[in-house]
Amino acid sequence: MRTPFRSLLGGALLVAGSTAAIPVAYAQPTPDPRVGLKAGWFDAGEASWNLKLVSNTKNSEAFLNLSTPGDARLKNSDLAFSGNLVFQGNYSGWQVWDIGNPRKPKLRAAFVCPGSQSDVTVYGNLLFVSAEAVSGRVDCGLGGVQDEVSKDRARGIRIIDISDIEHPRSITTVQTCRGSHTNTLVTDPKDPENVYIYVSGSAGVRSNEELAGCSAANPDIDPNSSLFRIEVIKVPVKNPAAAAIVSSPRIFEGLGEAVRHADAAADRRERPAGAPARPSVAGRGGPTQCHDITTYPAVGLAGGACSGYGILLDIRDIKNPKRIYAAADTNMSAWHSATFSNDGSKVLFSDEWGGGTAPRCRATDKKEWGADAIFVRNGDKLDFKSYFKLPAAQSNQENCVAHNGSLIPIPGREVMVQSWYQGGINVFDWTDPDHAFEIGFFDRGPMDSTALVSAGTWSAYWYNGLIYGSEIARGLDVWELTPSEFITKNELDAAKLVKYAYFNAQEQPQAVWPAAFVVARAYTDQLARNSAVPKAWLTGVLAQLATAEKANGAKRAAALNTLAAQLDTDAAASPEAKRVTALSAVVKALAK
Amino acid sequence: MSARARLRVAVVASVTVTASLFGACASGSGGARSTRPLTPAQLAAQDGGIPPYTKADVAFMQGMINHHAQAVTMSSFADANGATSEVRVLAGRITVAQTDEIAFMKTWLGKRKQAVPAGDMEAMAHAPHAGMDMSNMSGAGTRASAGGMMPGMLTTAQMDTLKTAKGPAFDWYFLTFMIQHHRGAISMVDELMSAKGAANDDDVFKFVSDVVADQSTEIDRMELMLKTRSRP
Numbered sequence: 001m002r003t004p005f006r007s008l009l010g011g012a013l014l015v016a017g018s019t020a021a022i023p024v025a026y027a028q029p030t031p032d033p034r035v036g037l038k039a040g041w042f043d044a045g046e047a048s049w050n051l052k053l054v055s056n057t058k059n060s061e062a063f064l065n066l067s068t069p070g071d072a073r074l075k076n077s078d079l080a081f082s083g084n085l086v087f088q089g090n091y092s093g094w095q096v097w098d099i100g101n102p103r104k105p106k107l108r109a110a111f112v113c114p115g116s117q118s119d120v121t122v123y124g125n126l127l128f129v130s131a132e133a134v135s136g137r138v139d140c141g142l143g144g145v146q147d148e149v150s151k152d153r154a155r156g157i158r159i160i161d162i163s164d165i166e167h168p169r170s171i172t173t174v175q176t177c178r179g180s181h182t183n184t185l186v187t188d189p190k191d192p193e194n195v196y197i198y199v200s201g202s203a204g205v206r207s208n209e210e211l212a213g214c215s216a217a218n219p220d221i222d223p224n225s226s227l228f229r230i231e232v233i234k235v236p237v238k239n240p241a242a243a244a245i246v247s248s249p250r251i252f253e254g255l256g257e258a259v260r261h262a263d264a265a266a267d268r269r270e271r272p273a274g275a276p277a278r279p280s281v282a283g284r285g286g287p288t289q290c291h292d293i294t295t296y297p298a299v300g301l302a303g304g305a306c307s308g309y310g311i312l313l314d315i316r317d318i319k320n321p322k323r324i325y326a327a328a329d330t331n332m333s334a335w336h337s338a339t340f341s342n343d344g345s346k347v348l349f350s351d352e353w354g355g356g357t358a359p360r361c362r363a364t365d366k367k368e369w370g371a372d373a374i375f376v377r378n379g380d381k382l383d384f385k386s387y388f389k390l391p392a393a394q395s396n397q398e399n400c401v402a403h404n405g406s407l408i409p410i411p412g413r414e415v416m417v418q419s420w421y422q423g424g425i426n427v428f429d430w431t432d433p434d435h436a437f438e439i440g441f442f443d444r445g446p447m448d449s450t451a452l453v454s455a456g457t458w459s460a461y462w463y464n465g466l467i468y469g470s471e472i473a474r475g476l477d478v479w480e481l482t483p484s485e486f487i488t489k490n491e492l493d494a495a496k497l498v499k500y501a502y503f504n505a506q507e508q509p510q511a512v513w514p515a516a517f518v519v520a521r522a523y524t525d526q527l528a529r530n531s532a533v534p535k536a537w538l539t540g541v542l543a544q545l546a547t548a549e550k551a552n553g554a555k556r557a558a559a560l561n562t563l564a565a566q567l568d569t570d571a572a573a574s575p576e577a578k579r580v581t582a583l584s585a586v587v588k589a590l591a592k
Numbered sequence: 593m594s595a596r597a598r599l600r601v602a603v604v605a606s607v608t609v610t611a612s613l614f615g616a617c618a619s620g621s622g623g624a625r626s627t628r629p630l631t632p633a634q635l636a637a638q639d640g641g642i643p644p645y646t647k648a649d650v651a652f653m654q655g656m657i658n659h660h661a662q663a664v665t666m667s668s669f670a671d672a673n674g675a676t677s678e679v680r681v682l683a684g685r686i687t688v689a690q691t692d693e694i695a696f697m698k699t700w701l702g703k704r705k706q707a708v709p710a711g712d713m714e715a716m717a718h719a720p721h722a723g724m725d726m727s728n729m730s731g732a733g734t735r736a737s738a739g740g741m742m743p744g745m746l747t748t749a750q751m752d753t754l755k756t757a758k759g760p761a762f763d764w765y766f767l768t769f770m771i772q773h774h775r776g777a778i779s780m781v782d783e784l785m786s787a788k789g790a791a792n793d794d795d796v797f798k799f800v801s802d803v804v805a806d807q808s809t810e811i812d813r814m815e816l817m818l819k820t821r822s823r824p
Contacts, residue, residue: 068641
């Protein structure tokens with residue numbers, strides 16, 4: 001049967017114009033409203049574009065010292081999500097928010113337990129909290145630990161039973177030599193009895209008098225050195241008290257090869273696993289540790305952001321991650337986090353140059369410093385493509401550098417939300433790894449117009465339809481992404497169909513979209529935006545979809561199967577083959 | 593306790609907060625224990641937002657300002673002395689990073705009403721240690737002696753060598769001296785961390801951890817860069 005759609009195929013598709021996969025014009029508001037915002041704590045000026053602030057909720061009273069803006073002991077850190085609960089780390093403990101009504105998040109509980117930076121992950125009834133500072137106490141008490149060697153000190157992973165959210169119970173603290181700056185929860189479908197925690201610590205090694213076996217010596221002097229490794233903790237879900245370190249993979253050992261290039265594009269060094277290791281040098285500095293390790297179990301890989309390297313790990317054997325590849329780049333300093341594209345073919349690494357306390361987004365700061373670097377996987381290698389940085393210059397009073405974010409599950413695109421401390425948050429598209437561009441933002445003015453007071457968004461993550469941000473000094477933010485020329489309502493509605501029971505950003509879940517007409521329309525909207533297929537062809541596809549949606553039962557299935565078959569045929573000739581094939585897959589799923 | 597402070601405590605007490613996982617084990621520094629332990633915010637309000645710190649913390653910040661200032665001066669020679677672009681990129685980063693860190697340290701000291709060193713090389717040239725020949729000093733693991741230089745700092749002779757070296761020679765001296773300089777900074781952190789009660793202030797802990805992470809990464813990078821260069 002010849003449909004109007006088919007009749008349009010006589011060559012029209014083949015001569016369709018541009019192969020551009022992204023809009024050409026990235027028009028942003030001019031002048032940029034983020035520049036020159038009024039300073040203030042809870043009354044700072046705000047600017048937004050394609051993002052709407054749904055709510056801002058101040059810290060619990062326990063963590064709010066109104067006499068000192070930005071008190072360093074009361075900084076909020078990372079977020080973890082479970083059902084309607086958001087867990088927010090704080091340098092002095094953590095808070096739990098009920099986000100059943102995101103317009104009015106409700107404080108469920110706040111728990112005092114100093115020991116920065118309290119990055120959190122959650123699994124079932126267990127909360128895992130990173131403790132790194134020398135002031136953290138096993139008993140969660142205030143006042144720090146004065147003695148250099150003390151049995152009271154907690155550096156490692158605190159494991160908390162949260163089955164009664166208002167009455168958490170400390171189960172154990174797994175002590176590690178360097179403490180835990182961050183942690184990654186890793187699950188294994190083949191091993192439901194246990195969960196695993198990858199522990200990254202970047203602080204100094206403690207004395208072996210405090211924790212037996214700790215050693216700050218180089219591995220050539222002491223093979224059991226605490227440097228050049230991460231710790232893997234195994235947590236039996238039914239008996240978490242038995243949690244213990246099961247391996248300490250030395251995933252950075254032997255890294256190093258001469259830097260031979262100077263400028264951005266060529267300035268990379270690459271070293272496949274197995275190449276001869278450089279002799280170790282007495283007194284050698286780094287890299288001795290990782291910051292974030294983002295595991296992506298769906299593809300069996302992890303991205304490690306490790307000192308001067310972005311490394312790719314094979315994690316199919318969770319207890320024994322193995323380095324496959326390491327990329328370095330002299331424009332990158334403190335590799336901080338990794339985010340995979342949904343299909344795992346690309347990786348974005350962020351560089352938190354200076355640790356997040358300095359203003360690195362000034363007009364004088366280079367756009368490739370303190371930014372994101374986007375890589376494409378080429379077999380077991382990583383090919384550098386481009387840098388992306390918050391495009392609005394910030395003031396001297398705003399700490400700003402690349403920090404945590406996550407993908408927004410829009411089918412067919414890499415759209416991401418990211419935090420930039422007092423640079424605010426932004427949403428950007430890195431579908432084309434050579435041309436990332438901003439499509440939305442929210443920003444507040446500095447805490448103080450005359451001095452840099454640390455604050456801003458520590459992390460911003462998409463969770464079940466909204467964006468949640470941990471504001472270091474201003475509590476919990478919730479934003480809604482609004483439709484624009486860059487993101488249609490269909491694309492947003494499709495993203496909202498992806499629901500997670502729980503979410504820890506560093507164990508990246510793969511987005512899978514249910515069969516839904518809105519998912520198909522998200523793809524057709526992208527084809528329309530990209531102008532890569534003839535309008536008439538697209539009109540035909542939309543008409544077919546509309547007809548099928550109105551039909552029922554066998555009629556609907558038949559109409560969808562016909563459309564799918566046509567799409568499969570057309571895909572081969574289309575400059576948007578991948579997207580047309582993805583559309584076909586949705587249509588096929590709808591026919592079932 | 594002022595009326596205002598009493599009111600604040602009353603407000604805090606009305607909020608559902610479990611102040612400790614382990615009951616009333618937390619107490620303020622020197623305050624009388626009440627049935628309800630202080631929250632971190634109450635404790636912080638008592639000390640005016642200045643967490644407890646030690647003399648070692650203060651001495652470290654004061655010393656590190658001058659230490660950083662020398663690194664900034666060293667980096668300022670790169671462009672004029674014909675460094676390769678690779679070294680200029682590195683020098684540019686060191687300038688930005690350590691200038692920002694000097695500002696942070698000055699703020700930290702100023703808030704605590706401690707002496708804030710100027711952190712400029714002019715002032716340091718007249719300091720007692722100037723002119724001492726410390727060229728045999730490796731930097732790493734060397735502790736500052738009374739009136740002596742801080743670990744890793746360049747002697748006047750080394751500084752003069754760097755200032756006058758050109759092209760490939762400049763690269764070599766810059767990398768060699770900056771590795772020495774960075775290792776010295778790391779040993780200053782090590783020394784601080786071995787002092788009783790040091791770095792319990794979260795700002796200090798975060799700062800020294802970042803210094804070690806950033807500078808050890810740069811040492812690694814500089815060692816690699818040095819491998820392809822020969823001594824002038």
